Amino acid sequence: MSIGRRMGRAALAGLVVLVTVLSGLWGALALWYQLPLGSVMRTVAAAVWLIGAIALLVFAAVQRSWLPLAAYGLAYLVLLGWWATIKPSNDRIWSDDVAQLLSGTVQGSQVTLQHVRNFTWRTDDDYDVHWETRQYDLEHLVSADAVLSYWGSPAIAHAMISFGFDDGRHVVFSVEIRKERGESYSPIGGFFRQFETILVAADERDIIRVRTNVRGEDDYLYPLQMDKQAMRALFLSYVQAANELVGTPTFYNTLTSNCTTIVYRMARQISTDLPRDYRLLLTGYLPEYFHDVGVVDRSISVDQLRQRSRITDLARRSGRADDFSKAIRARAE
Structure with missing residues (x-):
């Protein structure tokens, strides 16, 4: 041979x-x-x-x-x-914080969101449940911020988008796993259809403060440089994605359908120029990606941007009576 x-x-x-x-x-x-x-x-x-x-x-x-x-x-x-034969479902016994599915209706510039989460968290197991119906006028949309929350590895962070309005209100959209009651997150389980996907809309005092003040995570807020038309389109993309999940439940996937890849797919509908990049998977390095594609302040280095964007200490110093959104933006210029 x-x-x-x-x-x-x-x-x-x-x-x-x-x-x-x-x-x-x-x-x-x-x-x-x-x-x-x-x-x-x-x-x-x-x-x-x-x-x-x-x-x-x-x-x-x-x-x-x-x-x-x-x-x-x-x-x-x-x-x-x-x-x-294993299919996703919206009919399970869910954890309280993901028990309600977000949905929205759009009439002109007026958007009504149902089931906006506004919990008061004392610990992960001690909280006041509060779901709200909120109305937003996209004519008054003035800002979009990327919020990154780190809990261990510098390479991995949970990514959220917070939209701000000229009356001082903010609403955060976050793609998350939909845990059943008593279930805990597993990144490996996320590859094996263990979790459904949920899109949460929440008040910043809820969804950011629980991470910084209750779970001990380290959070950063990066103002995005987007024109009003792009911000509006991204906001409406979230509303559309939420409504689709109501009618068509979807499995969460740690690699292909997570907090960043879904946002990327929505953003690509607005601008096809966004490149694919390994940092969309290693989400802890998203600041470098944002800096490279020019959606954050490029007049300073990435390290300076990261230092300026850290809000953890500001969040932890805020009191329950404070305007939380204002407090976490009270950084020195």
């Missing part, structure tokens, strides 16, 4: 091993996250699947036969068939 042929067979064998192992691992995680069983049984099912995949791979190598791999392929098709 020629060297080229042996190398080709070795490469094919390596590819088969890689595909089998990766698909086996994916299948194990899919079973663990989605089987409607207790944690022990889900662990057993996932382990059996993964061990079975590896055993068939070894058996195929020892016997020099493709039949074990064909059996695995058939089992994998059955698994994919089951996976296709």
Whole structure:
């Protein structure tokens, strides 16, 4: 057998091993996250699947036969068939903070938002529930700010957009996971249809303050340089996205359908010039991306911009009786 042929067979064998192992691992995680069983049984099912995949791979190598791999392929098709039956839903027992779906109606420049969240948070488990119907006149829309909230890695942040009006009011839109009651966030689970997507509209005192003052996160507010027409279009894109989620529930995906990628897709409808970039996934580096594409102040460096945009201390010093939106913008010029 020629060297080229042996190398080709070795490469094919390596590819088969890689595909089998990766698909086996994916299948194990899919079973663990989605089987409607207790944690022990889900662990057993996932382990059996993964061990079975590896055993068939070894058996195929020892016997020099493709039949074990064909059996695995058939089992994998059955698994994919089951996976296709898992559908998103708006009908579950949800956590209080995501219990209501945002919706909006638009009449000319007047926008009415139903289920705007305005909770008073003392701890993550102690809060006053308050949902509101609010009206906004887009003729009085004057600002759009990107809010980034960090809780661990400098590479990862939760991204939100806050719109400001000339009467001092602000409303924040945030794409989030829709947790069921008692459920906690898992970035891996976000790859395996564990969560639905929700678009939350909330008062800044609620959605920013809970992160800085209750959860100990580090928040930054970046004023965006957008003309009024673009701000209005982006606001209406959020309203449209919210209404679509009411009629068509969607799974959250850690990589492809998260807090930043959805905003990016909406922004691309307004300006097709926005480039794709790894920083749309590593959201902690969005300030550099904003700076590069020119949607923030470029008269200063990114480091100066970041320092000027940090609002954590301002938020933590604010009292409950203070105008929170005004307080977090009271930075030195």
